[in-house]
Amino acid sequence: MEPITIDVTQNTPYGLQKIDSSISFGKFIDFLENKINQEETVKKTFFSLVLERLKANPAFESEIELSEVSLYKEELSLIYGMLMPPIADEKDVFWAMSAPLSPIVFYGTSGFYSLVTDDCTGDLRCDLIEDQAANFKQKTKMLYSFILERLYHFPPFYHNDMIITLKDDVSGLQKYYRLNIDNRFCDVYAKGSLPELDLDSIRADLQESFDVNTFTTLLPHSLFRFEGFSIITLTDVTAEHAVENIKNTILDRASYDSKTYFNFVAGALKMVVENARIDFGLMAVLRVNNKLVFDRSSMLFSKLMSAATENDMAEETYLNMANHYFQAPKPLLMRNLGAEDEHKQDFIRILKNDGVESYALLPVYYDNKVVGVLEVYSKEQKAIDERVLAKLDVALPLIAQIMKNYIDEFNMEIDNVIRDKFTSLQPAVQWRFRETAWHYLRDKSLDPQSAAIENIHFRDVFPLYGAIDIRNSTIERNSALRDDLQLQFNLLIETFTFLKQKLGFGLADEMIYKCKKWISQISDDSTDNDEMKVRDFLENEAHPFLQHFKEDSLQQAVFGHGTPDPAEKLLIENINKYFEVIDEHRGAAFANRRALEASMQKINSSVNLYLDLFRKEIQQSYPCYFEKFRTDGIEYDIYIGQSIEPEKKFSELYLKNIRLWQLTSMAAIARITHSLIPQMGKPLETTQLIFIHSSSIDISFRDDERRFDVEGAYNIRYQVIKKRIDKVHIKGTGERLTQPGKIALVYFNSKSAEEYVGYVRYLQEKNTLKDDLEFLDLEELQGVSGLKALRISVNLDSEWN
Structure with a gap:
């Protein structure tokens, strides 16, 4: 431990070190006195001895000039001994004291100074300062969080998430350290009267982002004076950061070619094992008809396979080895390949010939199934051992995801060929x-x-279009989401309130405030974006908050008195109750959404089943093309005409027959969906729409979408109208044309309408439709005018076949 002064932000343009501050240990002495008064164990004697030594020199309780800190080496050593475990080796601990809320370090462990300073010059390492602007923003955020918390009783909003990077002198790899600054022994005083602030406005601004200029304008740090000292701790989070890098690389897979993708993953794994001389290879388990296959493209990054390829033995080597290995997969470690008998396994000889001196295979599991192996190898003897392999445990779940993605991509390619060549x-x-x-x-x-x-096209075919839509599906979905979220947030507020009462944790108040704010924002007009924001708050703020206190209570029980005390037990029960309620499959906070989805699924399944029967029936009279589309409900297109079946003479009788069948099927569907209402957890109704197009059109097969579409400028008008009539209103009324329990038939040509009126009269005679046929003019749509409609009610309750 040395009292050496260094300025961690020397030569930077931001100058946070210029705040008005002075070093003082008075707050620590007060802290120690309180501990002595509260302590009842043998620690009290130790604390008293330390306090006596600290107070032996009256000057130590006063403000101390930076230049005089070295005079108090013994006192500083005692403070370190109080704040750090006595068995900690200072060479391995990156710990230091600094001026209050300032980057000027005046005392630290040898490990800290060795990490941040150059061994030759003793100056600050040049690679320590990278993103100056980001660091400045973080430090400014810490400063104002401290001021607002201490002087305005505002919940803290800085969370010690600063990361610094350094190149390791031994491995040459980049290392990552989380910088934690503990300001509990600091005080802040206003030099004059405190400026008045609109805290609600500040809270709202912080919901969006932290604007440095806003805070430096409202509260210039020149208005304040700081006393005490801060504690700086650096924690090695290289492995954690490397795993995060792998995760981000997986998520952004589409941005990389295969080689770059693998190099990113391999580079992160080197950081995990802290050795640049160790390399990695990946082999995913690929099967066709449950038999192992060798895919050269997916084996490019396997050391064994690349070595075997040079000898034209890759496929034979892989299949021989894999068929044996995957019968009972287990870790394989060969620290020194030179000592291995290459006659036992061909792959040992192949690796030796390629210069590999140490090698390991780790089976990788996804959902308890082996999806591949991770190769770990080096051209240095004994570079790989059990400790190296143990370090890789944190990355194996992500390696498993990479393997699973390889397998999914391979299977998708197989499926694409089937669809492309054999659909x-x-x-x-x-x-x-x-x-x-x-x-x-x-x-x-x-x-x-x-x-x-x-080009595949069919000329002069007659189109029939129908749509069965679930009424107000978007409104119902938003309503279900709103009701579920209100229940969830109310319970969340109760849980945070209980936590606040039992633990007295002030930050719970802020979480309660946020929950109430979300409740006020939830409305019927919620969008997918709103839902994503709510999900982000719950998953990244609220739930980790609760999980922390639950785990903390359990940990205290394990390492303390063995079982939770009644207060801890009650806290755990409350948190568990919340997580039970928000279970997506069983919890009450998803009940409305589950009921809605189940109801929609029931409707669509029934409609799909009926339309499949309908499709089979109409094919019996004359072949036609029938295609369904899934929306919130179901839409379908039917095309019939001579060009679809050249071998059978087409007549308009077939067209009329299918039109009657279409109208009859829509009435049947209206009855079916109406009869399902008593079975639904969330009652839903459907509307039925038919578009009557009297003339023929041309259609062609689109390779890009693998479906038929209209062809030609005039024919495209049919497609445009079809897409716009689902929400059309009756002219001059504002009433939607489509209504539950009714069939709407949109048309241009009066002759076509007369044909359908005949079908309506026939179905009224059969008691299928009611006697309330309406002739309606429709509002103009964009680029479409002159639309008319028939609308008729379906007899939902009486008996008819």
Whole structure:
């Protein structure tokens, strides 16, 4: 321990070290006196001896000039002994004292000085200061959090999350340290009267971000004087940071090519094991029809496979080794390959020939299934041992995710080939695709360079469009979300309130404030973005807050009296109760959303089932193309015409027949969904819409979307109208055309309407539809005018077949 003064931010342009501060140990002495009064164990004697030594020199209780700190080496050593475990080795501890809220260090462990200073010159290491602007913002945030907390009783908003980076002298790898600044032995005093502040406005600003300029304008630090001392602790978080790097790399996989992606992961693993001379390889377990396969592209980053490839033995080596290894996978460690018998396994000889001296294989599990192996190797003997492998434990779950992603990508490629080359098409149009495929193969055999796939299109087909929509699905979804969140936040407030009462933890007040603010913001107009913000608050603030106190209570029980005391037990029960309520599958805070999703699923499943039967029926009279689309409800397109079935003569009788079938099916669907209401946890209704298009159109197959779409400028108008009529209003009324229990039929041509009126009269005679047919004019839509509609109620209750 040495009283050496260094300025951690020397030569930087931000100058936070210029705050009006003085070194004082009075607050620590007060702290020690309180501890003596409260302590009843043998510690009290020790504390008293330390206090006596500190007070033996009256000058130590006064303000001390920075230049005179070295005169109190014994006193500073005693303070260190009080604040750090007595068995701690100061060479391994990065701990120091500084002027209050200032980067000027005046006393620290040899480990601290060795870490932040140059061994030759004793100056601050040049690679310590990197992002000066970010550091300045963090330190300013700490300063004003301290001022507001001490003088305005404002909850602290600085959370010691500053990270500094240094290159390790031994490994040459970058290392990361979390900088913690403990200001509990500091005081702040206003030089004059305290400025009046709008704390609610400050709280609102902090919800968005911390604006340095706002605080330096409202509260210039020149208005305050600081006394005491701060404690600086650096904690090595390299492994934690490396794991975070791997996680971010996985999330951003699309931004990297395979080699860069692997290099990022391997570089992070080197940081975890703290050795640049150790390298890594990945081998995912790929199977086709449950048989292991060798995929050269996924083995590029395996040391063993790359070495075997040079001898044209990669596939044989892999399959022989993998089939044996994966029968009973377990860690394999060879610290010195030179001492291994290469006749036992071919892979040992292959690795030796490639210069590998030490090698290990670790099986990687995902959901308790082996998804691959992680290779660990070095060209140095005995570089790998059990301690190195143990360090990798923290990264193995993410390596498992990488392996799982490789496997999913491989299986997806297989599925894509199947879809691309072997997708079964609807029988009505399959003949056209077979014909096109044959023409391509024929042309390719004659001239491979000019062979191309023909456009697949069908001319002069008649379209039929229908839509079954769940009424007010967005409103219902937002309402369910709002009701669930109100229940969750009310319980969360109760839990935080209980925590505040039992522990007296002031920060719980801020969490209660935030919860109440969220309750006031939740409304029927909530958007997905609002939901994401709420989720972010719960997962990243509220839940970690509760988990901390739950784990802290359990830890105190384990290391203290063995079982939680009644207060701790009650606290744990309250927190557990909250997490039970928010369980997505069983908890009350998801009840409304579960009920809504179950109701929507019940409707869509029933409608899907009926439409599948409907599709089979209409194919019996004349082949047609039928395609469904899933929205909040279900939409479908039907195309019928001579070009779809050239071998069978088309007649408009088939078109009329399918139109009648469509109207009948919509009435049946209205009845089916209405009958489901008593079975639904969240009652929902559907609306039924048909678009009548009297003339034929042309459709073509779109390769990019693997579906049929309209073709030509005039035909596209049909598509535009179809997409805009779902929310159309009746002209001059503001009333939505589509209504529950009714079928709406939109049209342009009066002749088409007359045809459907005939179908309506027929279904009224059969007691399927009610006697309330309406003829309606519709409001103008963007680029569409002159739309009309028929609307008829379905007889939902009477008996009909």
